[in-house]
Amino acid sequence: MFTFASVKPRAAFFVVILVVFVLLLLRSARVVPAGHVGVLDLFGNVRPEALPSGLHFVNPLARVHRMSVQTHEVKETMDTPSSEGLIVHLDVSILYHLDPAKATDVYRTIGRDYETVLVKPNVRSAVREVTSSYQAKALYSPEREKMSSEINQHIIAAVEPRGMVIERMLLRDVALPLRLQQAIQEKLSAEQEAARMQFVLLKEKQEAERKKIEAEGISSFQKIVAEGINDNLLKWKGIEATKELALSHNSKVVIIGSGKEGLPVILGGDTNPPAGQPAPIPHR
Structure with missing residues (x-):
């Protein structure tokens, strides 16, 4: 019959060591899921490099804080004044993600709730600052794109040095008082x-x-045509026309002697009388 008393003390010691080793091995194995990095914290000492996604074996006493590096959306709805003092209702969305290379710095200086502490306040501040420099009508004109770009640049300048990467700023909706909207339109x-x-x-x-x-x-x-038509040209054209008539096969009567500058007069004759008319009676 097996009893603990029958186990040799040396063998029992090795069994205990093996169990402790297995427990420590399981305790030291940490998995960082995809889209995250792990920040290793051992009694307040933060490892400079973040752990990438995957399986890692670390000090069993250390804590691994998972921080998402996936794209997040921040939505803000606010009422902010324009340059002329009109209250404008805006809906804004920001797409951003945590810079993996700066995850440990963010953990040390801001903490894990960086969206509430860093991103949202700077979004609200940038929107108010830029909107206050534009008239309300700019929100209903091509200047709206310029204003959106300025808001985006203000947010980038405020949060990217702290470890956030701004992907895009979306100005989703703009609302003014109805009468003002009609006047602007x-x-x-x-x-x-x-x-x-x-x-x-x-x-x-x-x-x-x-x-x-x-x-x-x-x-x-x-003017050019008029200058080109002179008496000599007209005479030449008349001679050509007279020549063509004279060479035709129709009978004609030519009268010569219409003057020094005149052309012969050609009277066409037709031996056959027109239909329906009697032929002339010759004189005896």
């Missing part, structure tokens, strides 16, 4: 109509210039 519509009329006037002016140039071209052409 009417003003923007009037400005667009004025710009359209300027375009129409410019187009009409260009068309008038085109017609003027066209008229000048026609006038120049007529």
Whole structure:
């Protein structure tokens, strides 16, 4: 029969050592999940390098704090004044993630709740600072993109040196008092109509210039043609026409002697009378 008393003390010692070793091995094995890094803290002493995702064996007495390096979204809804003192309602979203290389610094200087301590306050501060330098109508004009870019740059300048990486800033919604919205829309519509009329006037002016140039071209052409037609040309054309008539096979009567400068007069004759008319009776 087996009893503990029958086990040799030396063998029992090795069994105890083996059990303790297994327990320590299990205790020292730490798994850092994907999308996280591990910050090793041993009695307040933080290891300079963060542990990447995967299986690690560390001091059993140390604590491994998991910190996410995945993309997070911060949503802020706030009422902030514009440059003219109007209260503007804004919905803002920030996409960011923790810089893995600075995870240990963030843990030491800010802690694990860096979103509440660092990110959100700086988002609110940047939105208020930038919005206060723009008029309310900028939120309904192309300047909105410029304002969003400035807010993004302010946030980057405030949080990236502390270990946060800003991916994108989204200005999701803007709300003004209804009467002010209508006034801004009417003003923007009037400005667009004025710009359209300027375009129409410019187009009409260009068309008038085109017609003027066209008229000048026609006038120049007529002047050149008029200068090219003289008496000698007309006489030559008359001679050509007379020659063609004289060479035709139709019977004709040629009258010569219409003056020194005149051309022969050719009267065409037709031996066959027109249909429906009696032939002339010759005189005896």
